[in-house]
Amino acid sequence: MYRFILRRAVSIVFVLFGVSVTTFGMVVFTPGDPAEIVLREQTAQNPSQEAIREFRAEHGLDDPIPVQYLDWMADVLRGDLGQSYYHDTPVTTMIIRRFGDTAELAVAAILVALVISIPAGVISAVHTGELPDHASQLGSLLGVSMPNFWLGYLLIVVFSLYLELFPVSGAGTVRELVLPAVTLGSGIAAIITRLLRSSMLDVLEAEYIGTARSKGLRERIVVYKHAFRNALIPVVTIVGLQFGYLLNGAVIVEIVFQRPGLGTLLIEAIFARDYPIVQGLVLVIAVLFVVSNLLVDVAYRYIDPRIRFDGGTR
Amino acid sequence: MTDDRPLLEVTDLQTHFETDEGTVHAVKGASFTVEQGEIVGIVGESGSGKSVTALSCIRLEEPGEIVSGSIRFRGTDVTTADERRLRRMRGQGMAMVFQDPTTTLNPVFRVSEQIAEALKVHEDPDSQRLLDYLHVPPFSDRSDWADKRRRAVDLMHEVGIPNPDERVDAYPHEFSGGMRQRAMLAIALAREPDLLIADEPTTALDVTIQAQLLERIRNLNQDLGMAVLLITHDLGVIAELCDRVIVLYDGEVMERGSVDRMLIDPRHPYTRGLLECLPQTTPRQSRLSSIDGEVPDQIGPGSGCPFAPRCEYAVEECRTGEMPRVRLEDGRDAKCCRPEVLDADPAEVE
Ligand SMILES: Nc1ncnc2c1ncn2[C@@H]1O[C@H](COP(=O)(O)OP(=O)(O)OP(=O)(O)O)[C@@H](O)[C@H]1O
Numbered sequence: 001m002y003r004f005i006l007r008r009a010v011s012i013v014f015v016l017f018g019v020s021v022t023t024f025g026m027v028v029f030t031p032g033d034p035a036e037i038v039l040r041e042q043t044a045q046n047p048s049q050e051a052i053r054e055f056r057a058e059h060g061l062d063d064p065i066p067v068q069y070l071d072w073m074a075d076v077l078r079g080d081l082g083q084s085y086y087h088d089t090p091v092t093t094m095i096i097r098r099f100g101d102t103a104e105l106a107v108a109a110i111l112v113a114l115v116i117s118i119p120a121g122v123i124s125a126v127h128t129g130e131l132p133d134h135a136s137q138l139g140s141l142l143g144v145s146m147p148n149f150w151l152g153y154l155l156i157v158v159f160s161l162y163l164e165l166f167p168v169s170g171a172g173t174v175r176e177l178v179l180p181a182v183t184l185g186s187g188i189a190a191i192i193t194r195l196l197r198s199s200m201l202d203v204l205e206a207e208y209i210g211t212a213r214s215k216g217l218r219e220r221i222v223v224y225k226h227a228f229r230n231a232l233i234p235v236v237t238i239v240g241l242q243f244g245y246l247l248n249g250a251v252i253v254e255i256v257f258q259r260p261g262l263g264t265l266l267i268e269a270i271f272a273r274d275y276p277i278v279q280g281l282v283l284v285i286a287v288l289f290v291v292s293n294l295l296v297d298v299a300y301r302y303i304d305p306r307i308r309f310d311g312g313t314r
Numbered sequence: 315m316t317d318d319r320p321l322l323e324v325t326d327l328q329t330h331f332e333t334d335e336g337t338v339h340a341v342k343g344a345s346f347t348v349e350q351g352e353i354v355g356i357v358g359e360s361g362s363g364k365s366v367t368a369l370s371c372i373r374l375e376e377p378g379e380i381v382s383g384s385i386r387f388r389g390t391d392v393t394t395a396d397e398r399r400l401r402r403m404r405g406q407g408m409a410m411v412f413q414d415p416t417t418t419l420n421p422v423f424r425v426s427e428q429i430a431e432a433l434k435v436h437e438d439p440d441s442q443r444l445l446d447y448l449h450v451p452p453f454s455d456r457s458d459w460a461d462k463r464r465r466a467v468d469l470m471h472e473v474g475i476p477n478p479d480e481r482v483d484a485y486p487h488e489f490s491g492g493m494r495q496r497a498m499l500a501i502a503l504a505r506e507p508d509l510l511i512a513d514e515p516t517t518a519l520d521v522t523i524q525a526q527l528l529e530r531i532r533n534l535n536q537d538l539g540m541a542v543l544l545i546t547h548d549l550g551v552i553a554e555l556c557d558r559v560i561v562l563y564d565g566e567v568m569e570r571g572s573v574d575r576m577l578i579d580p581r582h583p584y585t586r587g588l589l590e591c592l593p594q595t596t597p598r599q600s601r602l603s604s605i606d607g608e609v610p611d612q613i614g615p616g617s618g619c620p621f622a623p624r625c626e627y628a629v630e631e632c633r634t635g636e637m638p639r640v641r642l643e644d645g646r647d648a649k650c651c652r653p654e655v656l657d658a659d660p661a662e663v664e
């Protein structure tokens with residue numbers, strides 16, 4: 001187990017090195033001189049050569065590119081993601097402040113997704129071809145095909161403007177979390193429901209399910225213990241890969257509901273060409289992605305004892 | 315319970331499967347009994363309906379359907395029993411060991427857990443709570459489960475799994491085929507059944523392990539008085555272990571009776587064919603595949619005697635008529651329309 005995590009950690013270092021180079025390169029190779037753009041933005045007029053020189057010196061933009069990269073990395077490793085071009089707050093602090101809001105949204109969305117998809121997927125498989133199955137299939141089709149922004153606006157119109165049950169926007173309280181979490185969660189719920197249904201259908205055919213029934217176990221235990229645990233194996237693999245979808249979705253949902261968070265921070269920074277923030281965020285998101293994949297791998301190995309932590313299968 | 319009743323009484327059982335090609339008549343009117351404490355063998359070629367018959371008895375015939383007939387176990391008809399009765403029957407009366415040990419244990423649970431579950435069901439088939447079986451802390455009695463796991467280890471010892479103490483935490487993939495089949499036997503024994511149905515429990519195993527496992531089953535029968543319905547291809551196994559034998563062909567019982575008599579003096583042409591192609595030197599590994607012709611496909615009800623196309627005595631009547639059951643001496647009987655071929659008294663035709 002520890003050796004497995006250690007080995008994964010080493011490969012993660014390489015992945016993150018690649019990510020950092022790409023992130024850094026993205027800014028260096030973007031056309032346009034950030035100094036000029038940012039200064040024009042700040043002062044609303046064409047900046048003087050002197051101001052540009054000063055800005056470039058202050059932000060180390062005149063050093064050779066490898067030196068800039070090493071400087072940046074040295075800071076990053078110390079937890080310093082640099083300084084925003086516009087704000088006085090360090091990027092690290094800005095990200096930490098907004099991180100909680102996004103994490104709250106993501107966790108709530110996953111909860112919503114699990115609460116909907118586990119019963120829906122299982123019931124759908126147990127009652128194939130019957131009414132609950134058709135209902136859940138239709139629901140998940142809608143969930144998969146409806147874009148987040150559209151569902152978000154729809155929910156706002158119905159539940160905020162018309163029924164006045166939930167606020168249109170904001171963050172902090174549970175009431176403000178409900179609609180964004182449902183918006184983001186329903187898409188994931190739809191994916192998990194479909195996966196779980198087909199995986200359950202496969203597993204319910206297996207002979208060990210016959211063994212479980214032959215013991216005299218009640219059907220509920222056969223389904224939710226013996227079949228479900230096996231059906232989770234392929235589901236967990238795919239859901240792990242959905243983490244990117246979750247972050248993508250969070251960005252859109254935060255914009256629709258005007259929630260503070262990493263998504264809105266990223267969009268603001270991109271429009272303002274505030275590259276230190278963009279760089280920092282992309283790096284943080286990459287780290288989150290890699291770590292979440294590691295967690296999924298650990299969970300996967302925990303669910304399926306045939307896969308051992310030292311690598312191969314028997 | 316009345317003691318003069320057989321433990322298991324199958325009457326005119328018919329089990330069908332609906333498939334894209336049509337209705338498969340897997341079992342066509344099989345009738346037989348198993349008495350308390352005896353070992354009854356079912357023998358027949360591959361596809362003759364042995365497994366489907368056994369599965370029907372424990373009501374796991376799905377996706378098949380029992381379309382007619384009755385199966386009485388300890389006096390109750392299990393074809394009409396509700397879920398609750400079936401749970402009780404499976405937990406406290408009838409247990410089955412399946413054909414292929416590689417796929418019959420759940421890969422994600424410890425073997426000891428799977429045996430412990432069987433002990434738990436046996437103790438109380440009526441109140442099974444999901445959260446208890448999922449080991450969710452406040453709803454699950456940890457010490458009770460720990461106790462069951464200890465007894466599971468004892469059972470592993472009993473069925474001959476080596477070093478059971480070291481295998482408390484083992485998963486099925488860490489077991490050999492023979493050990494898995496023993497584990498299946500332990501799961502069955504955990505329920506202290508009156509009837510053990512063993513569907514070719516040894517076909518996937520090598521010869522020495524086969525012999526050990528069969529010996530184990532024989533001992534259980536002798537020591538605990540557990541009745542056994544043993545399904546096999548292998549007439550050698552039948553000769554060694556069984557009291558009575560049922561010869562199944564294409565879903566129908568061709569001949570049934572005591573093993574001793576039938577092996578010396580087979581009457582039905584099919585049984586004779588079976589015995590003739592048994593090589594005298596290695597009876598243990600014989601397969602019943604050397605009678606000329608092939609097992610018919612079982613789509614549609616068929617007419618006449620299913621063996622007629624391969625039978626040297628077949629006449630026109632065999633291909634179209636109803637096959638009567640003919641009583642032979644010593645309580646045996648055979649299904650055939652030609653008493654003279656069976657060397658039987660024509661008056662004994664039903
Ligand atoms: N799930 C199923 N769907 C369709 N047909 C089935 C199914 N299970 C069994 N059958 C059919 O029922 C018939 C009897 O099968 P069964 O498994 O009982 O044979 P068997 O005597 O146990 O053979 P073997 O010695 O190979 O185990 C076969 O024709 C088989 O094709």
Ligand SMILES: [Mg+2]
Nearest residue numbers: 364365413513
């Ligand atoms: Mg079979």
